[in-house]
Amino acid sequence: MNLLGETKDAISRSGHSTDDVRFVGSRDGELGIPWSQAEPVLDIDYDEGYGGQEIAADLVVVFTDGGFLRREEYDGSEWWEYEPPFRGPETQKPFKLVKLTSYRTRLLVEINYPMEATEE
Structure with a gap:
């Protein structure tokens, strides 16, 4: 190549x-x-x-x-x-946790806002 x-x-x-x-x-x-x-x-x-x-x-x-x-x-x-270029939203939610809490929580939102992350 x-x-x-x-x-x-x-x-x-x-x-x-x-x-x-x-x-x-x-x-x-x-x-x-x-x-x-x-x-x-x-x-x-x-x-x-x-x-x-x-x-x-x-x-x-x-x-x-x-x-x-x-x-x-x-x-x-x-x-x-x-x-691609990073283009974040105008406003973001705060967070305090970064460590995985289980094998199922991989994303920042899942760790900090578990109820919201499972809602669809």
Whole structure:
């Protein structure tokens, strides 16, 4: 698999173009280069199939709208996954608990508002 081609395809599938790329770099933002410099860096072939992961796990493509592509991996198979920009509601409910209370409570709302989480 060619990483540059895969990345361009993932950018397109996310509804963006390379003009929308703010930077390519590390997920923590410490390392980053503009798309024009990233193209030759990404123009490499790698084995995306099962086995060992070959591409840096923290590599991201960040868009100007706040969305980004992140690397995902399962048993050495790797791919891009799109993460849309975070757009929360105007108001939020407060919470005080973050620890799971049972095997059935996985979400913050289930832990803090169990009655509301089960209502449908």
